[in-house]
Amino acid sequence: MTVPAPGAAATDPEDEPKDGETVVKAVAVPEMMPLVPPTAPPVQPKEGKIVFTRCELQPPAIALTFDDGPHPDFTPKLLDILKKENIKVTFFLVGRCVNAYPNVVKRMVDEGHEIASHSWSHPLLTSLGDQSLDSQMQRTHDAIIKACGVTPTLYRPPYGATRISQRKFIHDKFGYLAILWDVDPLDWQHPRTSKKVHDRVLEQTRIGSIILCHDIHETTVDAMPTTIADLKARGFQFLTVSQLLDLEKQAPALPNSPKLPPQAIAAMAAAAAPATPAAPPQPVPPPKPAPKPMDTSKPLSLEAPGEIKL
Numbered sequence: 001m002t003v004p005a006p007g008a009a010a011t012d013p014e015d016e017p018k019d020g021e022t023v024v025k026a027v028a029v030p031e032m033m034p035l036v037p038p039t040a041p042p043v044q045p046k047e048g049k050i051v052f053t054r055c056e057l058q059p060p061a062i063a064l065t066f067d068d069g070p071h072p073d074f075t076p077k078l079l080d081i082l083k084k085e086n087i088k089v090t091f092f093l094v095g096r097c098v099n100a101y102p103n104v105v106k107r108m109v110d111e112g113h114e115i116a117s118h119s120w121s122h123p124l125l126t127s128l129g130d131q132s133l134d135s136q137m138q139r140t141h142d143a144i145i146k147a148c149g150v151t152p153t154l155y156r157p158p159y160g161a162t163r164i165s166q167r168k169f170i171h172d173k174f175g176y177l178a179i180l181w182d183v184d185p186l187d188w189q190h191p192r193t194s195k196k197v198h199d200r201v202l203e204q205t206r207i208g209s210i211i212l213c214h215d216i217h218e219t220t221v222d223a224m225p226t227t228i229a230d231l232k233a234r235g236f237q238f239l240t241v242s243q244l245l246d247l248e249k250q251a252p253a254l255p256n257s258p259k260l261p262p263q264a265i266a267a268m269a270a271a272a273a274p275a276t277p278a279a280p281p282q283p284v285p286p287p288k289p290a291p292k293p294m295d296t297s298k299p300l301s302l303e304a305p306g307e308i309k310l
């Protein structure tokens with residue numbers, strides 16, 4: 001991944017993003033929050049994984065995520081689509097946008113979506129000192145709680161970039177897990193089209209994928225009805241990121257288990273078949289072991305560990 005020169009993308013509002021993320025137009029962020037005292041105890045690494053790019057699990061579940069909002073027009077439009085599709089997603093929110101549009105954040109929570117932190121003003125965190133990092137995360141944490149009463153448990157660093165010491169600091173202070181992604185439709189790139197978003201998401205998504213999208217681009221929001229419908233047709237079920245992480249604990253992937261659900265394998269085989277085959281068609285070997293087909297009309301149960309309803 002190419003990241004902007006330290007400080008460049010964080011402060012120059014005209015900079016084009018370099019790595020798949022959108023730079024929210026930046027303004028100077030005063031450091032008004034309490035600073036980390038110089039005598040703060042050193043961060044101790046905790047046991048367990050604190051960074052995720054995808055999940056390894058058996059059921060064909062995925063998580064759709066949206067960054068950089070809320071946007072006053074496109075996010076409500078997206079929420080309408082998600083309500084119609086009856087799916088829940090995870091929003092990684094920019095703190096100052098939370099402050100600007102708290103009612104949109106409230107609506108996200110009221111409609112069952114997960115909300116998480118994406119920093120206050122979308123800087124490249126690796127360019128920040130400890131005090132600025134603390135301010136970016138604390139202000140966003142407080143703004144989300146103020147807007148909707150929910151305490152976030154996840155964050156996504158802008159551009160996906162953090163130093164290891166910063167991840168440990170954020171995990172220690174806020175208890176956040178860092179959520180990256182394994183599916184990136186590059187929906188910020190020009191020329192933006194909904195078809196590109198749809199095609200790239202469909203091409204990259206596997207069982208356990210975490211899909212990165214941005215609800216500040218209308219083309220991305222407009223891509224969602226067909227994208228969601230086609231992912232459903234392949235047998236995928238949509239969960240929030242926290243639900244996906246829980247499910248990974250309950251139903252981890254078996255060794256050598258296929259990454260694609262049966263419907264996706266069949267769809268890819270059909271798409272690859274020539275219209276007028278000149279040679280005998282090559283059979284597509286079935287995956288071994290094949291995962292159970294999922295009844296997508298029923299929600300996955302996350303209530304009782306070990307009792308996942310498929």
Ligand SMILES: [Zn+2]
Nearest residue numbers: 021022067068
């Ligand atoms: Zn972002």
